[in-house]
Amino acid sequence: MLSSFGCFNQLYSQSRYNIIYEPNLGMNFGAENIASTHYLWQKFDNRFIPNEIFKKKNFGAKVGNISYRLTKLFLLDYPLSFVLPTLQHERFGHGPRITEFNGNISSINITLPPPFQSSFPYISYLSSNLSTIQQELMISAGGSEANEVLGNIIRKNILLDNELDYHNALLYLYANNDLSGYANFAPNISGSDISNYVSTINGYYGNTELTLKKIQLYGALSIILDPFNYYSFNSLFNGYIWKGKNKSKIPLIRITDNLKYLPKFKFGFAPYGPELTLQNYFKHNSRLYSFSFSSSDGSFGNSWRLGAEIWNVKFNDQFSMNFLGQIWNQQNINFYVNNQLENSESFGGLFINTVNYDFYSKETILGLTLQFGYKSKGFSVGEKLNHGLIIRGGITFRIKPVENKT
Numbered sequence: 001m002l003s004s005f006g007c008f009n010q011l012y013s014q015s016r017y018n019i020i021y022e023p024n025l026g027m028n029f030g031a032e033n034i035a036s037t038h039y040l041w042q043k044f045d046n047r048f049i050p051n052e053i054f055k056k057k058n059f060g061a062k063v064g065n066i067s068y069r070l071t072k073l074f075l076l077d078y079p080l081s082f083v084l085p086t087l088q089h090e091r092f093g094h095g096p097r098i099t100e101f102n103g104n105i106s107s108i109n110i111t112l113p114p115p116f117q118s119s120f121p122y123i124s125y126l127s128s129n130l131s132t133i134q135q136e137l138m139i140s141a142g143g144s145e146a147n148e149v150l151g152n153i154i155r156k157n158i159l160l161d162n163e164l165d166y167h168n169a170l171l172y173l174y175a176n177n178d179l180s181g182y183a184n185f186a187p188n189i190s191g192s193d194i195s196n197y198v199s200t201i202n203g204y205y206g207n208t209e210l211t212l213k214k215i216q217l218y219g220a221l222s223i224i225l226d227p228f229n230y231y232s233f234n235s236l237f238n239g240y241i242w243k244g245k246n247k248s249k250i251p252l253i254r255i256t257d258n259l260k261y262l263p264k265f266k267f268g269f270a271p272y273g274p275e276l277t278l279q280n281y282f283k284h285n286s287r288l289y290s291f292s293f294s295s296s297d298g299s300f301g302n303s304w305r306l307g308a309e310i311w312n313v314k315f316n317d318q319f320s321m322n323f324l325g326q327i328w329n330q331q332n333i334n335f336y337v338n339n340q341l342e343n344s345e346s347f348g349g350l351f352i353n354t355v356n357y358d359f360y361s362k363e364t365i366l367g368l369t370l371q372f373g374y375k376s377k378g379f380s381v382g383e384k385l386n387h388g389l390i391i392r393g394g395i396t397f398r399i400k401p402v403e404n405k406t
Contacts, residue, residue, distance in 0.1 A: 014161065016365055017398060030146060079113060081170040090108050094146075096142065098142075108123045141268075154168055164235045173233075176226070181219065195212075198211070209300060210299045214297070215274070218276065221267070260283040263279065270330075271333045275294050275295070276294065280292065288312060289308075306328070318357055321353060328347070332345040351373045352390055354370070
């Protein structure tokens with residue numbers, strides 16, 4: 001018999017996962033397909049691998065089951081949740097920026113986490129002869145930028161489902177905190193993405209306004225001021241390890257009976273310096289909204305961005321849409337396109353519409369998805385610097401929810 005919480009989720013689960021294609025195999029391509037691959041593992045694990053091996057209700061069985069879950073987490077979930085964001089970081093983060101700027105990828109090394117392997121993941125490449133300093137900056141920043149895209153997808157699905165599976169909790173902690181964790185705990189490693197970015201941008205603007213201490217502060221604030229980090233730790237340790245539950249509730253700030261709210265803070269690297277963002281999520285029945293304000297930190301000038309996103313706008317049982325819009329005022333960005341030096345400055349924007357058509361749309365979803373839009377010249381997370389049409393498409397799906405097992 002399902003609990004009332006289980007019934008609630010079956011009635012109102014609205015997440016969907018996509019297997020998509022885009023010509024440049026970019027950050028969104030990687031993030032959507034990696035999130036879907038991980039989701040399929042999550043569903044397989046929840047259905048076929050038990051959470052308990054000792055059925056008696058006593059202290060010894062409790063300790064035995066906790067030990068079993070810790071072992072399974074260490075041997076299966078931990079390596080997978082490390083490898084997938086690493087692949088997103090290297091191949092679908094640095095990689096698309098390298099090829100966008102006419103560089104050539106020489107090799108990619110994806111490793112298992114310690115203690116399974118002691119070597120570090122990396123990507124090697126040859127830069128184009130026609131490459132600006134700001135293009136090199138975005139190659140350095142591209143890995144963490146790509147995992148920001150992956151973190152956004154995971155967070156969106158968590159909010160649409162009103163629950164957090166511990167598999168997603170672990171993946172979220174790795175993907176979403178790629179840059180903030182890196183910045184806060186290992187910013188001084190010579191040749192790292194962060195040290196390269198800081199030294200290069202200070203040299204480009206001719207001052208030393210951006211320091212590693214600033215980056216550490218932004219990283220710490222991004223960790224502390226993200227409620228999903230706390231939810232993830234609760235789902236992982238209290239929910240799964242201690243209680244043997246796959247899923248945990250997500251508490252939001254109640255405004256009315258049907259309207260909930262949750263803010264978060266984050267920072268990222270842009271071609272003109274660090275960008276600080278306050279993101280505000282609103283959940284109204286089954287529809288999710290995000291309104292964000294971003295600003296450069298003032299180290300090298302002033303830029304700003306306003307963003308709005310809406311998910312799960314349903315027109316009938318088959319058709320639904322998502323909308324994304326941004327407007328910005330940015331500092332100068334120089335970059336080469338087809339051996340021609342381009343320049344982006346001042347106002348610009350981005351609009352993307354996602355259309356979902358579901359062949360089957362009850363507890364299990366199977367259908368098609370198409371993203372189309374336009375972006376002006378300028379920087380937007382996960383997109384090319386140049387202007388142009390945006391077209392991505394593929395399959396969208398969600399598998400029928402399953403109960404927590406024992």
